[in-house]
Amino acid sequence: MNLNLSNSNYKLIILIMVIVVAGMSQGMLLPLLTILLDRSGVSADANGLNAAALYIGIFSTMFFIEKPVRRFGYKPVIMVGMGMIILATCLFPLWQQTAVWFVLRLLVGVGDSALHYATQLWIVTSSPKEHRGRNISLYGMAYGLGFSLGPFGITLLKIGIWFPFLITSGFFVIVLLLVQKLTNERPERGERVEAIHKRASKVFRLAWFPLLTSLLFGYMEASMNSNFPLYGLRVGLHESNIGVLLPIIGVGSLIMQLPLGIWSDRIGRRSILIVTGFIGALAFACIPLAGSNPWWIGLLFGVAGGMVGSFFSLGLAYAADILPRHLLPTANVIASIQYSVGSIAGPLIGGFAIGYLHVASMFYFISFIYLLFALSGLIFKHKAA
16 A cells, blocks of 8 residues: 555654654663663762753754754754764763763754754644644653653663663664655745744743743653662662653653643643643652652652643643744744753752752652742733734
8 A cells, every 4th residue: 555654644653653762762861871870880960960961962952953944844854863863872882981971962962852853843833723732742642652661771781781772773763764754844934034032032922831841841851760760779769660660750641641632622721731730749749758669659650740741742732822833943942942951950950969968859849840830820821922
């Protein structure tokens, strides 16, 4: 059967496959590299700094990624991003040195940023408004599925240090071949081209609340995957428990992504974000009370992931509801920059807190910022473009 891959349904399926593999890669690399560095005697704060390299790469990419996407289209940017991740992933087991891993994590961050930015924007701009919440939730579900599977790579270490990296690279190669079959597209242009600072100012004025979701999601995700392995080891959890518990956040997100996306289409994204922010804050605050009981920790992880695991995707959908279409590329750049800032801050603050403050303080701070977000949603009002 000859399939027309320019059809929007087939395009969506392939882009979702890209995100599954990207989520798997990120979900594996963060805890796996953290544990390997901890085994070699690297301190918690230095470990957090090394983990932040990935997000420094993501952050730096956001200052130039909009131009190549507008000029060359979505498909080439996605393919180049995947190529960079494949290269870096294959090199990790060859040089087990912190300085080399810092550089390789930067390279992964650049590639990850490129493919995520292009994929998000392609899905958001090609989705009709009435299905935007559903489609971006499918994107979030895909990332959650991959991210949930990623930490299981820790269990593959018993085969050999090279094996988890080789498996991930193989999945990327398969998806890269599928992306190559897509018909390339480019973002829309406005009637007049405004300076980047004017576009950014307008985006912030109209959609500051939806875009905060990317900052919070980045902080939570990076902190949990980089710092929770250290937290778990210090409260008495085994490495195998950590490898099983971390995916539960993604499983909770996976279960709730589509329902939250559909409900947001029906009753409003602002209301959904406020409610999930409150519940997520409560769940994170309760995690230290579970001590080293993996069952209670897993339950709270599932609740927290289910509530806030949709933040990035719902925030993008909400911003797309508010903003003119020609401002969506700029909004995606801003969202990705804020995600990067949160992701850099998460491992650094969490590693410092575990090393110099109380081991549970990482969860209290995550809870506090989600509570502030939910309260800020009560004062957010739509403004005319």
